[in-house]
Amino acid sequence: MTIFPKAGLARNFVAGRWVEGDGGAVIAVEDPGTQEHLTNCACAGEASLARALEGARTSFERGFLAEMPPAQRAALMLRIATEIRAIARDAGELLCRESGKTLEAAQGEFEEAAQYFKYYGGLADKIEGKSIPLGPDYVDYTVYEPYGVSAQIVPWNFPVAIAARSMAPALTAGNSIVVKSPELDPLGLALLGSALERAGVPEGAASILCGIGADLGARLVASSEVDQIVFTGSVPTGQSILRAAAETVTPSVMELGGKSAAIAFEDADLDGLMASVKTGIYFNAGQVCSAMSRLLVHRAIYDQVVERAVALSQGLSVGHGLDNPDLTPLISGQQLARVEERVQAAARDGIRVACGGKRLDGPGYFMAPTVLAEVDPASRIAQEEVFGPVLCIIPFDSEAEAIALANGTAYGLVAGVFTQDLSRAHRVAARLRAGQVFVNEWFAGGIATPFGGAGRSGYGREKGLEALYNYVRTKNIAIALNRGNGASLDRAARNGD
The missing domain is CATH 3.40.605.10 (Aldehyde Dehydrogenase; Chain A, domain 1)
Incomplete structure (x- = not known):
């Protein structure tokens, strides 16, 4: 070639x-x-x-x-x-x-x-x-x-x-x-x-x-x-x-960049939610601008979701891309060091590392799939893009609080809503500051759907x-059919051109 x-x-x-x-x-x-x-x-x-x-x-x-x-x-x-x-x-x-x-x-x-x-x-x-x-x-x-x-x-x-x-x-x-x-x-x-x-x-x-x-x-x-x-x-x-x-x-x-949030209400289909977590934050090792880097969960189901997210993360296969595992390496040693340091800094600040949190032993730039729980929404890890397999799970109590948390970063790339209530899905999607909103499936859409x-x-x-x-x-092209009568000047004056 x-x-x-x-x-x-x-x-x-x-x-x-x-x-x-x-x-x-x-x-x-x-x-x-x-x-x-x-x-x-x-x-x-x-x-x-x-x-x-x-x-x-x-x-x-x-x-x-x-x-x-x-x-x-x-x-x-x-x-x-x-x-x-x-x-x-x-x-x-x-x-x-x-x-x-x-x-x-x-x-x-x-x-x-x-x-x-x-x-x-x-x-x-x-x-x-x-x-x-x-x-x-x-x-x-x-x-x-x-x-x-x-x-x-x-x-x-x-x-x-x-x-x-x-x-x-x-x-x-x-x-x-x-x-x-x-x-x-x-x-x-x-x-x-x-x-x-x-x-x-x-x-x-x-x-x-x-x-x-x-x-x-x-x-x-x-x-x-x-x-x-x-x-x-x-x-x-x-x-x-x-x-x-x-x-x-x-x-x-x-x-x-993005720091996109999925909102899981108390009636969310948890099996569907976990499927979206798997692709949303672990696809391409989390190196996705529109990754599900924040998961906002109603307090009524919060503990259950954290438990299931940890079990999902710990059950992922990890390996070289040729073997088609669930989790692949980060792109470089520099990227791995950056992601690991972000997580360790969050741990030093008191954020609970529910699983993962460090690089994996052996060759290759592998970061363990990581779940952070009880994350302070104002913390650096919740506000800045990590670009790695790191999920921040944050509780909320009301719809208004969830929307405020989702919109509470400087970013606005994508967002997600997980609920069986169609009215709530429409209502919340309309209030989210994001260029694209996924409902009940992260990364829904395709080539024909605008992205930004x-x-x-x-x-x-x-x-x-x-x-x-x-x-x-x-380019606009305006053609005067009758010239020489001053009409163009009069029209321009009237239109303020």
Whole structure:
């Protein structure tokens, strides 16, 4: 495969060509399940970025995608989906090894990526403007135009799926893209680039580069050649990007962190709740922006829920992702140390560690599945994102208190309600400050459902039809049919234009 010209090195896809790192620089990629070196990836720098941006600008200005008939653009997106599916099995194994996630989840990421291109490809010929009535002397209408060059910075927790989530609508709308892949697990995303190449994406319309975030990422978002920024990641990094975007007044889509809460009322189906706890906080070792990191439980069932959560956690299988266990390793030693220290600090502050609380012995970056009980809602562990397999369980006594607790952080990404009372489910969901609310099943929804946050969780929406309109801007065209009679000036005066 072209991304691997020789053993031990993966190259970057830069304006239609596979290239090595600037000055031969590489980034080492390891298997977090074994701590063994997996391979090296080319490390892009200033020169590679300049070529990618030049290629993206040239491709956009020549209209390779933007002026392509929508039906042809749709066909291209469907070819990409087909090429992604063709590599899903083998590429998923590589993603499993570099990210630590289960083989099933890694292969599922490529299937999800294919679905994004299929979904948005089906919308390529449906980006329609509208006619606005201004009276018999005017014809007025709107059109949607692509921004131009979309810079996209992808996180390491779901690199392939999140990349496709932004790449597909951006390309469908006619933009060029320059994607900065995560240095911890860049290989799956490079393979996604190979699918784009085989599908026939126009030269320069897509580049995928791996590099150090503080260098390559910072250069990318600060470039005057960038017309849009799409970022998924931590709040501090997002704030840094927004400061750079402010200098160039570049529109941005921000999907940042979360400290999401599920509310379990006294009539909750506890079997269903535990199934959601298992996926909500332990899927991908809790390294999910929308993880169920807080569980708010009515006091009438609190002790029972804590007991069941502990039994669930202690019964999880733990192991390398290739074996498809319930719990996989964290992405790196640094991430493991960070998660473990957060839990130990909470314990020092008097919070009860009901189970887990420390790393597991042996090779690999494994954190024991952890349940914290009687958690103070104002504590650091309950307010800040941990990004690991750590569940905070907090009691409440009334519906109003539960809503206040759920809304009581700076974040607002997702939330959940577990109850058999449909009226209460609607009522509480309406009052939760979150971009998406799950009722009786955590992670309910799919590619067609809009996703994004409020507060420090960011702004803009990914997924669904709404996301497509993040990648276009509206232009209004007003045509005066009878000129020279002063009507336009009079109308402008009346409208305050």
